[in-house]
Amino acid sequence: MNKFGKYFEGKPIVVTGASGFIGSNVVRSLELAGARTLALVRPSSDLWRLQSLNQETSVLSIPLEDQHGLKKLFQIERPEHIIHCAAPIHLSLIEVDQLSHNQLIADNHLINIFKANNDVGGILASFVHICSSTIYDWSPDRYILSENTALNPATLRGKLKLSQLNTCIGLAEKNEIPLRVGRIFRAYGPWDFNDRFINRALNAAFGGAAVPLGDGSFKRDYVHVNDICNGILGLIEDNSLATISLNFGSGVDHSPSEVIQIIESILDRKIPVIRGTFPKNIMDRGRYKADISLAKSILGWEPSFNLTEGLKQTINWYKDFFKVEINDD
Structure with missing residues (x-):
């Protein structure tokens, strides 16, 4: 459209x-x-x-x-x-x-x-x-x-x-x-297949390797x-x-654990994770999110997807493009 x-x-x-x-x-x-x-x-x-x-x-x-x-x-x-x-x-x-x-x-x-x-x-x-x-x-x-x-x-x-x-x-x-x-x-969204967290989580959900997950103390602003x-x-x-x-950005921040929980809710299954395996890096220091008020006032722009809706759309694309189904083994 x-x-x-x-x-x-x-x-x-x-x-x-x-x-x-x-x-x-x-x-x-x-x-x-x-x-x-x-x-x-x-x-x-x-x-x-x-x-x-x-x-x-x-x-x-x-x-x-x-x-x-x-x-x-x-x-x-x-x-x-x-x-x-x-x-x-x-x-x-x-x-x-x-x-x-x-x-x-x-x-x-x-x-x-x-x-x-x-x-x-x-x-x-x-x-x-x-x-x-x-x-x-x-x-x-x-x-x-x-x-x-x-x-x-x-x-x-x-x-x-x-x-x-x-x-x-x-x-x-x-x-x-x-x-x-x-x-x-x-x-995040369709056509992304790089080594980013959401992609690793989706790969794990469809039978790939478990997702390394830290203590979840940092949050990020995910935008579709x-x-x-x-x-x-x-x-x-x-x-x-x-x-x-x-x-x-979306103006809302989410922890890796929250992202995992949303994907699990959409797919109605657990995603395999390995906790405490990520060494700390310089980006793992709390939370950050976008102030999007200027884009709203100047362009009339605001995100049309919240994270749950965006992940649903992304998962549907992922399943359709890669022709995969959930591995329940």
């Missing part, structure tokens, strides 16, 4: 990182809205998430290192908006030299995109950058995170995200392009990917927006 009227119909919109979890869902949301989507992927990308797309969507193998390919894309397709979902590969960054290397890659990608736009006369109406809640400074006594919360990442990956954001801000200001930033909290996509498209549709950052 198209929630955005006719605004997107036929509009050429580039999505980088289109083979990823959020990127592929953005592509499908743009399809529903009637856009002419240009989905950029690497030559080495696994395209399993981009199955059965319609003819208005073009999947293009153009790495963001390819300045000539990007310039040609802008010359031929004349995109009006870019949704930048691409990010350095998903690693637990441990060494500082990994951080520096990935910062250079991310910066180079952004520079190449803005240069391609400039080379064809500056045609972009907006640049939408997909960022992360990991950029925030938070602690057990300061856990409700608004767009005004200080930016002081606790992890090297968060520092990389913040560095990428700062580069994006500088390039957008220099080129006078409205920059609209979505700060994403804990995303469809709600994220509605927010991202809202950032494009509102032409009155200049440069702005908005949180996209």
Whole structure:
């Protein structure tokens, strides 16, 4: 169902990182809205998430290192908006030299995109950058995170995200392009198959390995990917927006144990868990959740799924896509 009227119909919109979890869902949301989507992927990308797309969507193998390919894309397709979902590969960054290397890659990608736009006369109406809640400074006594919360990442990956954001801000200001930033909290939903907690829980429910579960003292804000996509498209549709950052979360936090209990209730069965097996890491220090009041007031956006509804939808997708049933052995 198209929630955005006719605004997107036929509009050429580039999505980088289109083979990823959020990127592929953005592509499908743009399809529903009637856009002419240009989905950029690497030559080495696994395209399993981009199955059965319609003819208005073009999947293009153009790495963001390819300045000539990007310039040609802008010359031929004349995109009006870019949704930048691409990010350095998903690693637990441990060494500082990994951080520096990935910062250079991310910066180079952004520079190449803005240069391609400039080379064809500056045609972009907006640049939408997909960022992360990991950029925030938070602690057990300061856990409700608004767009005004200080930016002081606790992890090297968060520092990389913040560095990428700062580069994006500088390039957008220099080129006078409205920059609209979505700060994403804990995303889940269809087409996610990475090693995140909800996926591990679903795998365990359908016969996979037991889920390692800590003491449950920390809580996270889980937001369904469809709600994220509605927010991202809202950032494009509102032409009155200049440069702005908005949180996209649910505004509610849940512990891992609560997530397990909800999934067990939906499936009417126990999920095998192994308690006390996770070593503490820097992210396991209390709770955090999004203040989403600004997105509500500016875009009229709010999540349509609570966690129970979102997990029901995700489980139905999981069962249908992977053709699995509950293993009662």
